[in-house]
Amino acid sequence: MSPQAIARLVGVAILIFVVIIMASSGTYVVQPGHRGVEVTMGKVSTTFKPEGFGLKAPFITAIYPLSIRQQTAEDKAECYSADLQQIVMQLRVLFRIPESSVVKLFQGYGGDVFESLVSPRVQEALKEVTALQSAEQIVKNRDQIKTRALELARKKIGTLLVVEDIVIENIALS
Secondary structure: OOHHHHHHHHHHHHHHHHHHHHHHHOEEEEOOOEEEEEEEOOEEEEEEEOOEEEEOOOOOEEEEEEEOOOEEEEEEEEEEOOOOOEEEEEEEEEEEOOHHHHHHHHHHHOOOHHHHHHHHHHHHHHHHHHOOOOHHHHHHOHHHHHHHHHHHHHHHHOOOOEEEEEEEEEEEEO
């Protein structure tokens, strides 16, 4: 083979390699139960990407997935009762992100939505509810505490996120 033919083969191989890299970085897949948030050079798009395959600008655009399925997170709340007993509650919070809030939540609370939005409001609601009752009443009226705390948490969070349920797994008095 002549040097020109080798140079031509190397050039074609490099061109094919560059095309493959550009094609693979110019596509994305949003998995079922998720929505994608498009960020182009630091600017967040106002609309989300639906699940499925799509094209994007290579290297300058990134698609970040956010789950819209119901999620469960464990939490611990430390509260005080009306008779100043310290109460530690182990809970599970069931929540989901509505499609209409995906972009707003990504912009305002990026990262872990539970840690930055849900947990502080649920803990605040539990503290407000338990402060009005004695330790004995809190243990006996677990369902009422849960119902009131759920109502307050929903009110505090608003429509950004849907809190489906708060499950109080354990109440420990100290």
